[in-house]
Amino acid sequence: MATFSSRQGSSGSPSRGCCISQSETNRSRCPIATGPNRLVMWQFISHCASCGQPVVPETPQAIWARLRSLPTGSRLVITFPLVAGLLEDEGNPAAIRHSLRRLGFDRLYHDGAVVDIDAWAFDPEDPPPDVVADRVVLRPERRKRIIDSLEMALRFGGGQLTVWPEDARRQDFSTRLSCARCGLDYNPPLPNLFSFNSPLGACDTCRGFGRTIGIDLPLKYLVWESTDGAVTIGWNDAAWTTQRHGIEDRAPVVQKMQGALRKFASEAAAP
Numbered sequence: 001m002a003t004f005s006s007r008q009g010s011s012g013s014p015s016r017g018c019c020i021s022q023s024e025t026n027r028s029r030c031p032i033a034t035g036p037n038r039l040v041m042w043q044f045i046s047h048c049a050s051c052g053q054p055v056v057p058e059t060p061q062a063i064w065a066r067l068r069s070l071p072t073g074s075r076l077v078i079t080f081p082l083v084a085g086l087l088e089d090e091g092n093p094a095a096i097r098h099s100l101r102r103l104g105f106d107r108l109y110h111d112g113a114v115v116d117i118d119a120w121a122f123d124p125e126d127p128p129p130d131v132v133a134d135r136v137v138l139r140p141e142r143r144k145r146i147i148d149s150l151e152m153a154l155r156f157g158g159g160q161l162t163v164w165p166e167d168a169r170r171q172d173f174s175t176r177l178s179c180a181r182c183g184l185d186y187n188p189p190l191p192n193l194f195s196f197n198s199p200l201g202a203c204d205t206c207r208g209f210g211r212t213i214g215i216d217l218p219l220k221y222l223v224w225e226s227t228d229g230a231v232t233i234g235w236n237d238a239a240w241t242t243q244r245h246g247i248e249d250r251a252p253v254v255q256k257m258q259g260a261l262r263k264f265a266s267e268a269a270a271p
Contacts, residue, residue: 050182076146076163081128081158093120097120105156108129161180222235235262238251
């Protein structure tokens with residue numbers, strides 16, 4: 001039996017750390033992690049926990065290869081997000097325009113359309129627009145131009161860019177181990193994340209052993225309420241309790257204690 005668990009990294013972002021507990025059929029108390037399970041877990045963690053998109057660091061060449069799946073002649077808009085390092089004053093539209101013009105960018109992508117930077121109506125309540133790095137038609141002979149535009153967008157976008165095909169869904173890319181669509185960063189899949197002996201990979205609940213330790217009180221009330229408001233009180237049978245805990249020689253004592261439980265329950269249930 002294999003148990004998997006994802007946990008938060010130290011930075012607060014999901015690290016997708018996985019604990020693999022492999023219990024042998026002989027009920028050994030020493031769980032083992034196997035190579036095939038690690039392969040399965042790598043496939044599991046290589047997708048975003050929020051949207052399911054593959055989380056793989058991209059290069060301009062790899063992005064170009066993925067764009068080649070689009071029909072030849074598709075019109076593409078390559079954009080990158082506004083990052084703090086590009087702007088002189090994030091809350092000042094005039095400063096934003098000045099910063100972008102100084103870098104050679106004069107168009108934005110807003111509400112599904114390319115707009116001139118002067119025609120952009122700044123609204124602090126709206127999400128920031130993307131900056132247009134290039135508008136190009138997808139053709140094999142334009143490979144160099146497209147790769148150059150991708151490199152520029154990744155450099156100014158802090159390692160993230162978006163490609164907007166004219167007749168297809170947007171495609172988000174990142175050079176980091178993060179989801180470009182959701183903005184979630186992930187820790188690298190270090191070997192410790194696959195080890196139940198490491199605090200990074202151990203399950204928060206079972207600590208990698210596939211079982212938990214708790215207190216099973218022999219005498220306790222079980223109280224639950226039904227949907228119609230009726231409250232039910234129950235307790236374990238004395239014979240079952242003594243057998244489970246190996247205290248058959250204490251059966252008379254357990255029966256007396258359960259008699260007290262029955263009395264308390266009767267009084268609690270009295271109108």
